[in-house]
Amino acid sequence: xxxxxxxxxxxxxxxxxxxxxxxxxxxxxxxxxxxxxxxxxxxxxxxxxxxxxxxxxxxxxxxxxxxxxxxxxxxxxxxxxxxxxxxxxxxxxxxxxxxxxxxxxxxxxxxxxxxxxxxxxxxxxxxxxxxxxxxxxxxxxxxxxxxxxxxxxxxxxxxxxxxxxxxxxxxxxxxxxxxxxxxxxxxxxxxxxxxxxxxxxxxxxxxxxxxxxxxxxxxxxxxxxxxxxxxxxxxxxxxxxxxxxxxxxxxxxxxxxxxxxxxxxxxxxxxxxxxxxxxxxxxxxxxxxxxxxxxxxxxxxxxxxxxxxxxxxxxxxxxxxxxxxxxxxxxxxxxxxxxxxxxxxxxxxxxxxxxxxxxxxxxxxxxxxxxxxxxxxxxxxxxxxxxxxxxxxxxxxxxxxxxxxxxxxxxxxxxxxxxxxxxxxxxxxxxxxxxxxxxxxxxxxxxxxxxxxxxxxxxxxxxxxxxx
Amino acid sequence: xxxxxxxxxxxxxxxxxxxxxxxxxxxxxxxxxxxxxxxxxxxxxxxxxxxxxxxxxxxxxxxxxxxxxxxxxxxxxxxxxxxxxxxxxxxxxxxxxxxxxxxxxxxxxxxxxxxxxxxxxxxxxxxxxxxxxxxxxxxxxxxxxxxxxxxxxxxxxxxxxxxxxxxxxxxxxxxxxxxxxxxxxxxxxxxxxx
Numbered sequence: 001x002x003x004x005x006x007x008x009x010x011x012x013x014x015x016x017x018x019x020x021x022x023x024x025x026x027x028x029x030x031x032x033x034x035x036x037x038x039x040x041x042x043x044x045x046x047x048x049x050x051x052x053x054x055x056x057x058x059x060x061x062x063x064x065x066x067x068x069x070x071x072x073x074x075x076x077x078x079x080x081x082x083x084x085x086x087x088x089x090x091x092x093x094x095x096x097x098x099x100x101x102x103x104x105x106x107x108x109x110x111x112x113x114x115x116x117x118x119x120x121x122x123x124x125x126x127x128x129x130x131x132x133x134x135x136x137x138x139x140x141x142x143x144x145x146x147x148x149x150x151x152x153x154x155x156x157x158x159x160x161x162x163x164x165x166x167x168x169x170x171x172x173x174x175x176x177x178x179x180x181x182x183x184x185x186x187x188x189x190x191x192x193x194x195x196x197x198x199x200x201x202x203x204x205x206x207x208x209x210x211x212x213x214x215x216x217x218x219x220x221x222x223x224x225x226x227x228x229x230x231x232x233x234x235x236x237x238x239x240x241x242x243x244x245x246x247x248x249x250x251x252x253x254x255x256x257x258x259x260x261x262x263x264x265x266x267x268x269x270x271x272x273x274x275x276x277x278x279x280x281x282x283x284x285x286x287x288x289x290x291x292x293x294x295x296x297x298x299x300x301x302x303x304x305x306x307x308x309x310x311x312x313x314x315x316x317x318x319x320x321x322x323x324x325x326x327x328x329x330x331x332x333x334x335x336x337x338x339x340x341x342x343x344x345x346x347x348x349x350x351x352x353x354x355x356x357x358x359x360x361x362x363x364x365x366x367x368x369x370x371x372x373x374x375x376x377x378x379x380x381x382x383x384x385x386x387x388x389x390x391x392x393x394x395x396x397x398x399x400x401x402x403x404x405x406x407x408x409x410x411x412x413x414x415x416x417x418x419x420x421x422x423x424x425x426x427x428x429x430x431x432x433x434x435x436x437x438x439x440x441x442x443x444x445x446x447x448x449x450x451x452x453x454x455x456x457x458x459x460x461x462x463x464x465x466x467x468x
Numbered sequence: 469x470x471x472x473x474x475x476x477x478x479x480x481x482x483x484x485x486x487x488x489x490x491x492x493x494x495x496x497x498x499x500x501x502x503x504x505x506x507x508x509x510x511x512x513x514x515x516x517x518x519x520x521x522x523x524x525x526x527x528x529x530x531x532x533x534x535x536x537x538x539x540x541x542x543x544x545x546x547x548x549x550x551x552x553x554x555x556x557x558x559x560x561x562x563x564x565x566x567x568x569x570x571x572x573x574x575x576x577x578x579x580x581x582x583x584x585x586x587x588x589x590x591x592x593x594x595x596x597x598x599x600x601x602x603x604x605x606x607x608x609x610x611x612x613x614x615x616x617x618x619x620x621x622x623x624x625x626x627x628x629x630x631x632x633x634x635x636x637x638x639x640x641x642x643x644x645x646x647x648x649x650x651x652x653x654x655x656x657x658x659x660x661x662x
Contacts, residue, residue, distance in 0.1 A: 084499045090501050151552040153577075153578075160641075162651055198544060199543070411496065437496070
């Protein structure tokens with residue numbers, strides 16, 4: 001019987017299938033862990049005197065509470081807040097006590113967990129990947145089944161390398177057309193969320209398909225899959241192809257020699273078969289898609305850069321969101337003054353994202369009164385960006401060039417948007433208070449964010465591209 | 469986990485749609501390393517003014533909300549981040565069940581691991597509950613029913629295994645560990661290794 005990509009990966013990992021009485025036991029190939037969602041899970045292991053069953057399948061780093069101010073390591077930089085200091089030292093102790101290799105503050109391989117997994121080649125097609133972090137969906141860009149879990153389930157995976165799971169449904173997202181100049185993967189995924197809604201994917205695993213996806217590099221595909229959770233989806237997946245295989249070739253944790261050949265043969269079969277049945281399907285045409293920006297307090301409240309903010313039509317939740325954002329219906333966002341611009345996060349902090357932003361900033365200045373942070377997703381990306389001189393472009397433009405980490409996406413490390421200030425951010429969530437108490441967030445692509453930094457107002461990046 | 473068979477309580481109502489876990493517990497409180505004490509930070513930025521005083525307009529600050537164990541919320545409650553701290557904060561505060569027309573997957577799943585139950589009801593029942601804050605409801609876990617408005621009863625969906633664990637106070641990690649022979653067998657017999 002023809003199968004979907006999801007079904008192939010799911011069935012390949014069933015220790016025991018589900019029955020009406022019991023969920024399936026699903027084997028996990030890669031467990032990513034970070035400092036925020038694991039301390040209580042390790043405490044449980046200690047309480048029950050259990051070891052970590054497969055430290056070799058566990059990849060550990062610290063990214064949320066870690067400072068990004070320049071310095072050789074965070075030994076030289078103050079960690080913000082006593083509890084963050086404790087959380088970081090607890091992570092170091094937990095990894096040491098349980099025999100897990102930690103990519104610590106002195107590691108050249110450290111960075112945001114969803115950036116370094118792929119970068120190290122640990123993320124591979126056909127794997128099951130989990131993390132106590134909802135943006136684990138990012139890794140689905142490689143044809144892995146990757147999803148976020150809570151801390152109790154982190155404990156289950158640490159202790160057994162397995163999870164109890166009911167089989168989710170499938171939703172095919174067919175994307176026709178090609179993206180135009182100045183329009184990126186971020187605009188595409190924001191448009192999809194706008195179309196299906198912030199709960200449009202609930203209980204489903206999404207598979208993104210079509211010409212626009214095939215044309216994308218891995219960085220862009222990760223941006224798309226990263227935000228699957230913002231549509232409520234369990235996971236997002238893209239079938240592996242030459243682009244995927246070429247990306248992984250030679251990465252430190254990718255298979256080698258004969259193992260590589262057999263892995264690639266196996267990966268090539270990870271496509272949805274002709275005639276495979278999905279529980280639901282949706283079509284999106286991107287041929288005329290322009291840059292997208294959010295205007296409200298969830299990623300589904302999104303419009304084209306030149307479109308007017310819609311009317312609330314008496315909907316109190318909608319009105320509450322506009323009140324929080326201090327925005328009024330009927331006008332586009334392009335008049336709105338910007339205080340802070342953030343380029344970074346597991347959504348948009350990879351080399352091509354930084355190149356997109358640098359292309360706009362080259363030879364230009366960040367507008368007076370605007371604070372701009374550029375935070376690479378990993379130390380490797382930082383090094384690659386510096387090797388091609390991107391740091392010099394950002395600094396010359398008046399932007400701050402930082403060490404890697406989650407930074408202002410979640411504001412746990414001291415990098416926050418001040419109360420009431422407006423931020424144009426390449427991150428994934430414009431929730432109330434997400435970037436700091438009272439912070440107002442507009443989500444956008446790196447190109448749009450950079451154009452807005454230069455303009456001092458939310459800006460359509462396309463005229464900048466024509467001038468360049 | 470303590471067995472849970474029945475929850476009887478008056479309701480507190482938050483009608484806003486898409487209340488995300490950042491609103492349930494803001495990220496700046498997530499540097500804590502234990503599960504305890506998150507109740508004081510529950511809905512922090514909605515519940516308290518900038519000067520730290522309680523916001524009298526927020527539902528949880530109404531006198532009638534004191535002691536309520538059932539939260540009736542707008543559609544798509546608990547969306548966003550996977551933080552289990554959201555569940556710990558609700559439980560620590562005293563909320564034991566959330567009722568809505570849609571509840572986000574990870575939130576619902578995290579809740580069941582801790583004894584917080586997500587109940588999805590039809591729009592008509594939901595609307596009645598939104599319109600009648602402070603009403604008494606009774607949730608029967610074994611029968612998966614919600615009684616409201618005196619004598620009205622609706623059934624809700626609850627995974628059989630989750631129900632078995634809740635009613636029996638069964639620890640899911642214990643269940644998984646009993647299946648260790650199956651897990652070892654899977655590892656030894658798979659066609660490729662990660």
